[in-house]
Amino acid sequence: MSSLQGKVVVITGAAGGLGGSLCDGFANEECRLVLADKNATKLADSVSSLQQRGASALGVPTDLTDTGQIRQMLQALMNAYDRIDVLVNNAGLCTARSFWSLTEQDWDEVLNVNVKGLFFALQTAATHMRDRAGNDGYSDAAFLAIGPRGAAGATESQRSSPRTNREYRGSCLCGCFLSK
Numbered sequence: 001m002s003s004l005q006g007k008v009v010v011i012t013g014a015a016g017g018l019g020g021s022l023c024d025g026f027a028n029e030e031c032r033l034v035l036a037d038k039n040a041t042k043l044a045d046s047v048s049s050l051q052q053r054g055a056s057a058l059g060v061p062t063d064l065t066d067t068g069q070i071r072q073m074l075q076a077l078m079n080a081y082d083r084i085d086v087l088v089n090n091a092g093l094c095t096a097r098s099f100w101s102l103t104e105q106d107w108d109e110v111l112n113v114n115v116k117g118l119f120f121a122l123q124t125a126a127t128h129m130r131d132r133a134g135n136d137g138y139s140d141a142a143f144l145a146i147g148p149r150g151a152a153g154a155t156e157s158q159r160s161s162p163r164t165n166r167e168y169r170g171s172c173l174c175g176c177f178l179s180k
Contacts, residue, residue: 004029008081010073011035012064012121013091015042022088027055034077034084036062037091064091064117065109067124074124083132087125089118 009026013019014035026033027050035050037043040061047059058080062073077084093113095106 004031004086006030006032007085008032008034008077008083009086009088010077010084010125011088011090012062012117013037014059015039015046016090019090020046022090023050023057026086026088027053027057030055031086032056032081033058034073034081035059036064036073038063064121065112067120070117070121070124074128078128084125084128087122089121091117091121 004026007029009031011019011022011026011033014023014033015037019035019037023033023035023046033050033055035043035046035057037046037059038061043059043061047057050057058077060073060076062069064070074084091113093110095102095110097103097106
């Protein structure tokens with residue numbers, strides 16, 4: 001039996017390439033999946049594909065630039081599973097525009113998804129994880145942030161926040177790419 005079997009895993013950006021691969025991997029570990037993505041059509045296709053394989057998957061259309069939608073997504077998962085064990089903050093945006101033609105609106109959109117959305121998804125999920133820890137002083141919940149340097153800051157601020165004899169585990173993988 002996998003140590004992840006039965007865990008409730010939320011994956012943002014779940015309908016894309018890396019998100020789809022993450023969903024497949026967690027489905028193979030027999031996790032209960034909550035897929036969040038802005039593209040409702042691709043999201044529904046991803047959920048259907050996973051369910052046809054026998055995976056437990058719930059899709060919640062979510063725009064990470066809207067904190068209200070983030071809260072609604074977490075509430076939908078709490079209604080379905082009553083807990084969250086793992087958050088994979090995979091959603092991210094990269095503009096196809098060149099550096100020279102990038103507008104302020106383009107840049108705001110990138111920051112709203114890659115930093116603001118990531119932070120508020122983590123904050124909302126971590127609140128549920130903390131509350132579930134209750135009085136036992138320890139939460140076995142985990143989170144994973146995948147994204148720009150902003151992810152590291154969000155993850156580190158969660159780890160270093162004042163806590164009352166509770167421990168939280170978290171990891172952050174940061175990636176970037178440069179092209180000519």
